[in-house]
Amino acid sequence: MNAIDTWVARHRERAATLPGAAVPWLATRRHDAIERFAALGWPTSRLEAWRHTSLAFLEQHELAAPEAAPHPATTLAALRTGFDDGDHWLVFVDGRAEPALSVMAAVPAGVTICALSEALAHRPEAVETAFGTARDAAAPHALNLALCSDGAFVHLARGTALEHPLHLVFIGATGAADTHVRNLIVAEAGSEASIVEHHLGGGATLGTVVTRVQAAQDARVTHVKLQRQDERAIHLAQIEASQARGAHVASHSLSFGARLARNDIHTRFDGEGCEALLNGLYHVDGRRHVDHHTLIEHAHPLGTSREHYRGLVDGNARGVFAGRIIVAQDAQRTDAIQRCDNLLLSKLAEADARPELEIYADDVKCAHGATVGQIDEDALFYLRTRGVDETHARQLLTYAFAAEVIERIAQDSLRRHARATLLARLPGSALLEELL
Amino acid sequence: MLKIDNLHAAVDGKAILNGLNLEVKDGEVHAIMGPNGSGKSTLAQVLAGRDTFQVTGGAVDWDGTDLLALPAEERARAGLFLAFQYPVEIPGVSNAYFLKAAVNAIRRHRGLPEYDAMDFLSRVKAEMKAVGMREEFLYRSVNEGFSGGEKKRNEVLQMALLEPKLAVLDETDSGLDIDALRIVAEGVNRLRSPERSMIVITHYQRLLDYIVPDQVHVLSHGRIVRSGGRELALELEEHGYGWIDAGAKAAPATGATGG
Numbered sequence: 001m002n003a004i005d006t007w008v009a010r011h012r013e014r015a016a017t018l019p020g021a022a023v024p025w026l027a028t029r030r031h032d033a034i035e036r037f038a039a040l041g042w043p044t045s046r047l048e049a050w051r052h053t054s055l056a057f058l059e060q061h062e063l064a065a066p067e068a069a070p071h072p073a074t075t076l077a078a079l080r081t082g083f084d085d086g087d088h089w090l091v092f093v094d095g096r097a098e099p100a101l102s103v104m105a106a107v108p109a110g111v112t113i114c115a116l117s118e119a120l121a122h123r124p125e126a127v128e129t130a131f132g133t134a135r136d137a138a139a140p141h142a143l144n145l146a147l148c149s150d151g152a153f154v155h156l157a158r159g160t161a162l163e164h165p166l167h168l169v170f171i172g173a174t175g176a177a178d179t180h181v182r183n184l185i186v187a188e189a190g191s192e193a194s195i196v197e198h199h200l201g202g203g204a205t206l207g208t209v210v211t212r213v214q215a216a217q218d219a220r221v222t223h224v225k226l227q228r229q230d231e232r233a234i235h236l237a238q239i240e241a242s243q244a245r246g247a248h249v250a251s252h253s254l255s256f257g258a259r260l261a262r263n264d265i266h267t268r269f270d271g272e273g274c275e276a277l278l279n280g281l282y283h284v285d286g287r288r289h290v291d292h293h294t295l296i297e298h299a300h301p302l303g304t305s306r307e308h309y310r311g312l313v314d315g316n317a318r319g320v321f322a323g324r325i326i327v328a329q330d331a332q333r334t335d336a337i338q339r340c341d342n343l344l345l346s347k348l349a350e351a352d353a354r355p356e357l358e359i360y361a362d363d364v365k366c367a368h369g370a371t372v373g374q375i376d377e378d379a380l381f382y383l384r385t386r387g388v389d390e391t392h393a394r395q396l397l398t399y400a401f402a403a404e405v406i407e408r409i410a411q412d413s414l415r416r417h418a419r420a421t422l423l424a425r426l427p428g429s430a431l432l433e434e435l436l
Numbered sequence: 437m438l439k440i441d442n443l444h445a446a447v448d449g450k451a452i453l454n455g456l457n458l459e460v461k462d463g464e465v466h467a468i469m470g471p472n473g474s475g476k477s478t479l480a481q482v483l484a485g486r487d488t489f490q491v492t493g494g495a496v497d498w499d500g501t502d503l504l505a506l507p508a509e510e511r512a513r514a515g516l517f518l519a520f521q522y523p524v525e526i527p528g529v530s531n532a533y534f535l536k537a538a539v540n541a542i543r544r545h546r547g548l549p550e551y552d553a554m555d556f557l558s559r560v561k562a563e564m565k566a567v568g569m570r571e572e573f574l575y576r577s578v579n580e581g582f583s584g585g586e587k588k589r590n591e592v593l594q595m596a597l598l599e600p601k602l603a604v605l606d607e608t609d610s611g612l613d614i615d616a617l618r619i620v621a622e623g624v625n626r627l628r629s630p631e632r633s634m635i636v637i638t639h640y641q642r643l644l645d646y647i648v649p650d651q652v653h654v655l656s657h658g659r660i661v662r663s664g665g666r667e668l669a670l671e672l673e674e675h676g677y678g679w680i681d682a683g684a685k686a687a688p689a690t691g692a693t694g695g
Contacts, residue, residue: 376524397526
């Protein structure tokens with residue numbers, strides 16, 4: 001039996017116990033999905049989109065749940081400090097909702113927040129459209145559909161606003177070597193919410209995450225993904241958004257952990273005057289690997305997109321960014337800026353940054369650029385002539401480079417949390433913190 | 437006292453300073469003038485500790501310390517300050533953060549208590565007022581998007597906050613209009629004291645109308661070829677630098693006698 005068959009077998013074994021097992025449309029889609037996965041196999045570097053991130057090694061990769069892990073309640077308590085009491089917390093342990101740990105503050109009428117398993121048990125028709133299918137899905141995302149054991153379902157009725165952020169906390173404990181979660185966010189016209197995914201935990205695990213966002217007319221959705229699993233985890237994620245006229249979607253992807261993390265982020269403007277912000281930061285060290293693949297489809301006029309990615313690449317690590325912007329023939333007066341800048345912190349670190357613009361319209365303002373470089377020697381010398389020692393000056397410049405991404409997170413508590421998380425990862429944080 | 441003795445320096449194998457001698461006593465202000473490419477900025481950078489320049493000979497003694505043996509940050513902590521000709525932009529680091537990091541690094545070294553946030557702010561705001569900088573510059577990234585004049589004021593502000601023993605001003609006047617020049621010069625003059633020496637590097641005599649030096653030196657081909665009082669600057673203003681080069685070639689430099 002090869003490794004692909006193992007996954008097919010897992011689907012067969014788990015199918016009856018996965019949420020929505022009795023829902024016909026879902027059973028069909030899961031079946032189609034595992035077939036697609038089996039037909040595609042793990043992507044290899046022969047595929048353009050996976051050129052720098054082959055998953056062929058997963059054929060032979062031993063997965064294992066962590067031998068030991070802190071109690072999820074402890075992890076959660078630490079995470080919640082620094083956030084407002086009004087925030088909402090939906091907690092998942094080993095890929096399943098953990099209602100005992102979840103803390104939901106009161107939400108306005110018209111806002112539904114629940115576990116996907118709960119929605120599938122009581123109102124499967126409510127998630128049918130948003131759930132998506134495996135058609136055109138890359139192998140990891142098809143596998144996700146086939147095996148997803150839970151996730152969040154968020155529905156914001158027309159004109160509703162969630163004042164406080166909703167945190168989706170995915171904690172890997174000792175119960176699973178592979179987890180597959182799927183989040184569905186449906187924002188009706190004029191609604192507004194900030195949703196944060198925290199991915200935590202260790203072990204030689206494989207996790208797939210698919211988050212689907214539907215932003216209707218003039219809806220505003222902010223999505224923050226904070227991935228800081230430990231260094232043996234494989235993390236394969238997708239964010240798939242669609243935006244109706246005037247909708248605003250902001251995606252902040254902070255990728256700090258995992259042995260290998262791949263994020264596919266895609267948004268499509270399905271109406272005029274949409275706005276998207278794709279903002280991201282990765283910090284990789286050791287032998288780790290992180291890859292962001294983004295696609296922004298300007299399919300209609302007057303859309304604005306801003307994409308800013310930065311990478312700190314240390315040790316023998318590799319950071320990959322491939323960003324594509326497609327401006328359709330109709331998408332006149334598109335305004336798009338895309339940048340990816342990398343700071344190499346060691347001689348063996350490697351960064352690949354590939355920005356791509358495909359423009360079919362003639363009245364557009366588009367700019368893109370990518371850099372891979374080292375710390376600015378002039379800035380370093382300038383700081384040293386002001387009495388700051390070289391080590392601290394390097395730390396300060398490294399932090400400052402990365403912090404520009406974090407400063408784009410509009411919500412105060414999220415920005416502070418992201419800043420603290422970054423600081424804790426960088427050497428010299430005590431000195432830096434004192435000055436902030 | 438600063439004593440530069442037969443200093444030679446090169447960059448990428450190209451000799452730039454060729455036996456420079458200079459003595460600056462406590463409390464004195466020395467102006468160094470010279471044509472482009474004469475080595476003025478190299479001297480400033482070498483004194484501040486930039487390691488892209490190789491010191492290939494000579495010595496610099498500063499109050500009994502071998503200055504050239506110290507890394508840049510230790511020179512700064514010991515009281516050397518370089519006002520940059522082209523102040524560096526540091527995106528993402530606020531001016532307030534930068535100034536506080538610098539001031540506290542130096543205060544720590546001097547055994548002084550570090551400023552807390554409140555004390556630091558009131559001190560820095562007072563100094564900003566003196567150099568005509570608006571408070572918003574505290575919260576902007578260091579020098580990012582500053583005009584030429586704003587950058588130079590920021591240098592003078594740092595000098596005031598760091599209270600150096602020896603300040604080297606590298607073409608602080610370049611790119612300034614007359615009003616900015618006056619403000620910057622006032623800032624410098626306010627800092628003149630018997631304990632503080634200054635080396636003012638300039639291409640033009642104009643700055644010396646506002647900062648009156650004790651001595652003027654003329655640098656050519658990496659050596660000081662003439663030294664004198666203020667009148668030397670006026671002479672340069674009148675005749676340009678051409679005669680210096682001609683003279684330097686005709687007769688070997690005698691070196692500076694210092695103060």
